[in-house]
Amino acid sequence: MSLLEVEHLTKVFTSGLIGGFEIRAVDDVSFTVGKGEIVSLVGESGSGKTTVGKLILRLIKPTSGRILFEGREVTELSKKQLRREYYKDVQAVFQDPFASFNPLHEIDRAFDLVFRSFFPDVGQDERDEMINGALTQVGLNPSEVHGKFPHQLSGGQLQRILIARALLVKPKLLIADEAVSMLDASTRIDILNLLGDFRDRYDTSILFVTHDLALGYYISDSTIIMYRGTIVEMGDTEKVFHNPLHPYTRMLLESVPDLNVKWEFKGIEPEKEERGIYEIAGCRYAPRCPKAKDVCFKIRPELREVEKNHWVACHLYGGG
Numbered sequence: 001m002s003l004l005e006v007e008h009l010t011k012v013f014t015s016g017l018i019g020g021f022e023i024r025a026v027d028d029v030s031f032t033v034g035k036g037e038i039v040s041l042v043g044e045s046g047s048g049k050t051t052v053g054k055l056i057l058r059l060i061k062p063t064s065g066r067i068l069f070e071g072r073e074v075t076e077l078s079k080k081q082l083r084r085e086y087y088k089d090v091q092a093v094f095q096d097p098f099a100s101f102n103p104l105h106e107i108d109r110a111f112d113l114v115f116r117s118f119f120p121d122v123g124q125d126e127r128d129e130m131i132n133g134a135l136t137q138v139g140l141n142p143s144e145v146h147g148k149f150p151h152q153l154s155g156g157q158l159q160r161i162l163i164a165r166a167l168l169v170k171p172k173l174l175i176a177d178e179a180v181s182m183l184d185a186s187t188r189i190d191i192l193n194l195l196g197d198f199r200d201r202y203d204t205s206i207l208f209v210t211h212d213l214a215l216g217y218y219i220s221d222s223t224i225i226m227y228r229g230t231i232v233e234m235g236d237t238e239k240v241f242h243n244p245l246h247p248y249t250r251m252l253l254e255s256v257p258d259l260n261v262k263w264e265f266k267g268i269e270p271e272k273e274e275r276g277i278y279e280i281a282g283c284r285y286a287p288r289c290p291k292a293k294d295v296c297f298k299i300r301p302e303l304r305e306v307e308k309n310h311w312v313a314c315h316l317y318g319g320g
């Protein structure tokens with residue numbers, strides 16, 4: 001049994017009040033995260049990555065489908081079970097560290113809820129020791145953090161504090177949603193290394209949500225490529241990156257800026273029409289796909305295992 005099993009997960013939002021249309025932000029998505037596995041969820045803006053993370057965290061409810069954590073249905077947990085049990089096992093770090101702190105409170109207050117919820121019996125000395133240990137582990141000097149307000153620290157420092165807080169709980173699963181996107185390149189690598197180190201030490205599983213292919217490749221064992229709410233390709237990271245099969249994955253990989261290539265103006269792509277995309281019965285990528293055939297617009301291709309631990313949803317690979 002995997003630590004996390006996501007089965008046929010679907011989330012439909014209604015957009016706009018008058019003449020509103022439905023957005024199938026997550027559409028029949030299934031995947032697993034094993035114990036100690038780092039899985040990247042990759043896709044461009046609007047592909048549904050954050051919605052998947054929010055559904056797993058039970059911040060929103062699915063329209064249909066199941067989320068099993070250690071075999072237990074997450075959608076059926078009560079608020080009390082979520083607070084007391086689930087969030088002890090599943091923690092998250094989001095993109096914008098500034099948004100996660102109250103600007104009027106000293107940084108130290110950020111740890112209050114963790115201690116109230118998960119370590120209510122810990123005394124002040126032990127609490128200080130735990131916090132200082134966690135801060136040191138993420139490369140911070142505790143004396144430079146205590147008593148400070150958020151505006152007195154950099155984005156990188158704040159993000160490290162949030163990671164320290166999440167890891168203090170020693171969760172079984174960490175959802176890192178664009179957790180390093182706002183950081184400069186060297187801090188970013190430090191934090192990625194920290195996450196990898198934490199996985200090695202505590203066997204923590206990580207769902208690493210990113211639009212950045214290079215970061216996903218660097219950190220993850222498995223990769224899931226999403227396009228407009230659907231999984232188009234997934235499997236061992238090495239296989240997905242070195243033998244990409246779906247035309248969308250190939251296009252994404254070809255779009256990664258190369259240090260040897262200079263910018264050249266090629267015109268501005270017109271904005272994509274959301275409404276049309278969600279009404280396509282077949283592959284959502286068909287309108288953009290240079291290889292699309294008639295069947296691609298009509299029938300949704302199923303994910304097929306094309307080699308061991310490598311799945312692709314594309315009619316070019318018999319995905320009908």
Ligand SMILES: Nc1ncnc2c1ncn2[C@@H]1O[C@H](COP(=O)(O)OP(=O)(O)OP(=O)(O)O)[C@@H](O)[C@H]1O
Nearest residue numbers: 013014015023025044045046047048049050051052
């Ligand atoms: N609460 C909501 N109400 C209506 N539509 C929503 C809501 N949340 C997300 N969506 C829509 O669902 C789709 C998927 O959004 P989501 O934030 O999951 O994508 P994403 O891949 O995480 O993108 P980004 O990288 O830009 O955060 C988008 O079209 C978005 O506009």
